[in-house]
Amino acid sequence: MLKISDNQQGSSGGHGIxxxxxxxxxxxxxxxAVVAALAVGAxxxxxxxxxxxxxxxxxxxxxxxxxxxLAATALKSIPLMLVGVGICIAFRTGVINIGGEGQIIMGAIxxxxxxxxxxxxxxxxxxxxxxxxxxxxxxxWGAIPGALKAYSGVNEIxxxxxxxxxxxxxxxxxxxxxxxxxxxIRIQQTKRLSHNxxxxxxxxxxxxxxxxxxxxxxxxxxxxxxxxxxxxxxxRAVGHNPHASRAAGMKVELSITQALAFxxxxxxxxxxxxxFGSESHRLIGEGGPLAFTQSxxxxxxxxxxxxxxxxxxxxxxxxxxGGMLAGGISLQRAVQxxxxxxxxxxxxxxxxxxxxxxxxxxxxxxxEGDIQMEDRA
Amino acid sequence: MSDFFxxxxxxxxxxxxxxxxxxxxxxALGEAVGQRAGxxxxxxxxxxxxxxxxxxxxxxESGSAAFGLLMGLVVGMVMGLxxxxxxxxxxxxxxxxxxxxxxxxxxxTDLLFQKQVGTPKPISGLxxxxxxxxxxDTGRAGELLxxxxxxxxxxxxxxxxxxxxxxxxxxxxxxxxxxxxPQAADTLGVSVNGIRTAAIVIGNTMAGLAGAALALExxxxxxxxxxxxxxxxxxxxxxxxWRPVGVMAGSLLFGxxxxxxxxxxxxDVISGSVASIANMAPAVLTVIxxxxxxxxxxxxxxxxxxxxxxx
Numbered sequence: 001m002l003k004i005s006d007n008q009q010g011s012s013g014g015h016g017i018x019x020x021x022x023x024x025x026x027x028x029x030x031x032x033a034v035v036a037a038l039a040v041g042a043x044x045x046x047x048x049x050x051x052x053x054x055x056x057x058x059x060x061x062x063x064x065x066x067x068x069x070l071a072a073t074a075l076k077s078i079p080l081m082l083v084g085v086g087i088c089i090a091f092r093t094g095v096i097n098i099g100g101e102g103q104i105i106m107g108a109i110x111x112x113x114x115x116x117x118x119x120x121x122x123x124x125x126x127x128x129x130x131x132x133x134x135x136x137x138x139x140x141w142g143a144i145p146g147a148l149k150a151y152s153g154v155n156e157i158x159x160x161x162x163x164x165x166x167x168x169x170x171x172x173x174x175x176x177x178x179x180x181x182x183x184x185i186r187i188q189q190t191k192r193l194s195h196n197x198x199x200x201x202x203x204x205x206x207x208x209x210x211x212x213x214x215x216x217x218x219x220x221x222x223x224x225x226x227x228x229x230x231x232x233x234x235x236r237a238v239g240h241n242p243h244a245s246r247a248a249g250m251k252v253e254l255s256i257t258q259a260l261a262f263x264x265x266x267x268x269x270x271x272x273x274x275x276f277g278s279e280s281h282r283l284i285g286e287g288g289p290l291a292f293t294q295s296x297x298x299x300x301x302x303x304x305x306x307x308x309x310x311x312x313x314x315x316x317x318x319x320x321x322g323g324m325l326a327g328g329i330s331l332q333r334a335v336q337x338x339x340x341x342x343x344x345x346x347x348x349x350x351x352x353x354x355x356x357x358x359x360x361x362x363x364x365x366x367x368e369g370d371i372q373m374e375d376r377a
Numbered sequence: 378m379s380d381f382f383x384x385x386x387x388x389x390x391x392x393x394x395x396x397x398x399x400x401x402x403x404x405a406l407g408e409a410v411g412q413r414a415g416x417x418x419x420x421x422x423x424x425x426x427x428x429x430x431x432x433x434x435x436x437x438e439s440g441s442a443a444f445g446l447l448m449g450l451v452v453g454m455v456m457g458l459x460x461x462x463x464x465x466x467x468x469x470x471x472x473x474x475x476x477x478x479x480x481x482x483x484x485x486t487d488l489l490f491q492k493q494v495g496t497p498k499p500i501s502g503l504x505x506x507x508x509x510x511x512x513x514d515t516g517r518a519g520e521l522l523x524x525x526x527x528x529x530x531x532x533x534x535x536x537x538x539x540x541x542x543x544x545x546x547x548x549x550x551x552x553x554x555x556x557x558x559p560q561a562a563d564t565l566g567v568s569v570n571g572i573r574t575a576a577i578v579i580g581n582t583m584a585g586l587a588g589a590a591l592a593l594e595x596x597x598x599x600x601x602x603x604x605x606x607x608x609x610x611x612x613x614x615x616x617x618x619w620r621p622v623g624v625m626a627g628s629l630l631f632g633x634x635x636x637x638x639x640x641x642x643x644x645d646v647i648s649g650s651v652a653s654i655a656n657m658a659p660a661v662l663t664v665i666x667x668x669x670x671x672x673x674x675x676x677x678x679x680x681x682x683x684x685x686x687x688x
Contacts, residue, residue, distance in 0.1 A: 044488075096472045096473075098419075098472070098476065148664070148667075152668045152671060153671040154664070154667045154671050155615065155671065155676070157417075157419065157472055158611065158615055158663075158667055159664055159667060161608045161609075161611070162612060162660045162661075162663050162664050162667075163664075164605070164608075165605055165608075165660040166657050166660045169653045169654070169656045169657040169660075170653070172649075172650075172653045173650045173653035173654050173657075174650075176648070176649045176650040177648070177650035178650075290601055295483075298476055298480060301473065301476055302476075302477075305473065337488070337492065338487065338488050340483075340484045340485075340487035340488040340491065341484065341488050342484065343480055343483055343484025343487070344480070344484030344485040344488055345484070346480045346481075346484065347423070347476075347477045347478065347479065347480030347481025347482070347485075348477070348481055349477070350473060350474065350476060350477030350480060351463055351469070351474050351477035351478065351481065354463075354469040354474045354477065355469040355474060356467070357468070357469065357470070358467055358469075359467075
């Protein structure tokens with residue numbers, strides 16, 4: 001279903017002139033897609049009466065212009081990395097996980113409940129505990145549509161979307177009643193959670209916290225799982241050809257359930273980071289589910305696709321997209337174009353990247369010498 | 378407590394449920410046409426947002442709700458052509474490119490709203506109520522059936538129209554053929570990509586109209602106005618097993634559940650937290666229906682599969 005960067009691996013030899021830049025050929029098309037998306041953005045900036053060059057310069061300096069900017073970009077990229085790594089696992093197993101939003105929320109809820117139940121556990125224990133709780137919450141929320149797909153044939157795109165809706169209402173249910181901060185003002189949020197669960201700020205004088213380390217560890221584990229373990233081999237085999245995998249004696253149903261569970265767990269950890277790495281250190285439902293998740297459940301799909309469904313490249317692409325989110329604020333300040341532009345451009349990037357896959361495969365095959373250009377004249 | 382159970386309030390709740398069902402119905406009927414042709418459009422939410430903003434902004438500037446409706450329809454059509462190019466011509470993975478359309482619609486409409494409008498300004502919705510003169514004389518039943526705007530009647534009239542289109546016309550036969558077995562259809566000289574493009578444009582036009590209907594019903598625009606309704610509309614297609622009447626039943630269910638929950642909350646029968654649980658019910662029910670449907674009724678065989686001659 002989705003074979004994006006597989007072509008980059010197994011290929012060797014080739015005799016076209018393209019073999020000299022073969023390693024880059026696969027990257028040329030997505031890079032072109034980004035340039036095209038930025039061009040669309042430039043047109044939009046121009047339409048709104050802003051100088052596109054000034055706009056993009058502000059976006060760039062706002063994202064990467066100094067230590068504080070680099071740290072802010074890293075903070076924005078953490079949920080994208082975590083969700084993105086999970087998306088890599090699911091998509092490589094041939095399962096489309098649109099449920100990142102709900103999995104983030106359920107991870108955040110379970111992590112919050114653990115922090116409320118065990119506020120006095122010392123920090124070195126409580127921080128890992130709430131992260132694991134986040135992973136379990138998101139993992140369960142992923143495993144349900146996974147099992148429904150595997151054992152009942154329920155389309156996972158639909159069920160994960162429904163799981164998002166259910167999770168969103170579940171969060172507002174909890175925050176309107178059981179978990180609401182005691183007091184007169186009825187804002188949909190918990191009280192400030194235990195200090196012992198705060199993600200510690202990393203040294204260096206920026207606001208960057210331990211969440212980035214968590215994200216990197218999860219990305220490495222995701223890579224090891226997918227490409228260096230027999231479990232991951234089975235997942236990818238199922239993604240390539242479920243029928244052949246079944247014929248080879250693999251438990252296809254189990255693999256599908258596992259893939260969505262792992263995928264949900266990664267998103268759930270992102271939920272925990274969003275709670276315990278936030279400046280207010282509480283779960284906030286005010287403004288709706290999208291306000292809490294910052295759309296990371298959807299944007300993580302963007303970064304994973306852009307990272308070629310490889311966990312480590314997804315870290316890089318998430319950092320770049322984090323930069324767009326962080327830089328969008330400077331963009332808004334400098335040229336008075338709302339940062340919503342960045343979300344719109346993300347959408348354009350997705351469309352261009354998936355829209356150019358046919359083209360990309362063709363470029364790669366050409367680079368590997370499979371297609372003679374003159375034949376196609 | 379017992380205040381809710383008066384005939385007046387129950388009638389008003391059902392009538393408002395019918396109105397709330399309209400955006401679901403329009404979007405889901407359109408999506409059903411596309412899916413019967415083998416194309417999944419996950420971008421319905423984004424197209425609805427764009428249609429909603431177009432309708433809102435046009436109505437705000439021109440003062441004409443009908444003109445706004447027309448603009449919602451037109452931008453839906455344009456989005457349909459774009460989506461057809463992406464999926465039919467470029468063979469983009471349909472699920473993912475739909476998410477791209479969604480993100481684009483979400484960001485783009487928020488951007489336009491902040492830049493062009495800024496603060497929420499109310500607009501007046503459609504006032505054309507063709508059967509209102511009947512409502513006065515026929516009591517409660519009359520209020521339930523005849524008090525709606527023309528758009529509501531159009532939406533429900535589209536149920537038999539789409540049914541007829543899919544099951545009784547050559548175009549509908551071709552739509553089903555390219556959705557079930559594009560290779561065979563191609564052999565018989567049917568233009569697979571042409572039929573799919575037409576189906577996608579129909580679907581997106583209706584999604585744009587659905588967004589417009591929503592904006593005119595609510596009377597304002599804000600970021601993420603649709604709040605997941607487009608995604609629910611896609612689920613309703615599965616819920617209704619790709620049949621217009623089933624889609625209508627699902628839309629009415631979602632519409633009436635939301636209006637009932639809202640009314641119960643307004644009447645102080647239930648608290649906000651209970652309302653949240655009640656609002657979950659249609660989604661939970663949809664998952665259950667999906668389990669049942671997926672066992673019994675297959676989706677169009679070629680759904681999400683791009684067509685190539687040589688495969």
